[in-house]
Amino acid sequence: MSSERISVDPASLRTAADGNAVAASQLDDYSSACKQWIVDVEQEFLRCHGPIAAPVGTAMRAFFTGVGDQATGAGGEHAAMGQNLTNAAGRYEDADDAGATAVNAAAGGVL
Incomplete structure (x- = not known):
């Protein structure tokens, strides 16, 4: 059976x-942007709402750091x-080349 x-x-x-290389680069850029964005937002959130809002800032940082890590x-x-x-x-090309060489050798180099 063949x-x-x-x-x-x-x-x-x-x-x-x-x-895939383009997608990898875009995801890495997105990850970096997410992580930088949340640092800036967390500071602004604390400035606007005061220390009482610190747990919300911490939760946001954890969430968006996780998003960035997933993107990474x-x-x-x-x-x-x-x-x-x-x-x-490369392996397919190498196999094709090796097969062609073997067939050519078996034919006495006349192909």
Whole structure:
């Protein structure tokens, strides 16, 4: 029993890898912006509402720091996926080249 034919386009894998790299960069930027924003907002919140509002500021900081951390994690996942796609494209090309070399050698170099 043979398996069905598979066709892989390394250029498409690299395009997908580039998209993952862009997403990773955007998520990292968003994470940094979230974390900086909450520092500024927390200070302004305390200035406007006084020390009695400190627990609200603390809760907001914890929440938005968590949002930033989630974005950082997602960015790392996208970066890793992009690297895996790039590596896979190279491995498919290497396998195709090795197969072509083997077929050419088996044919006595006439292909």
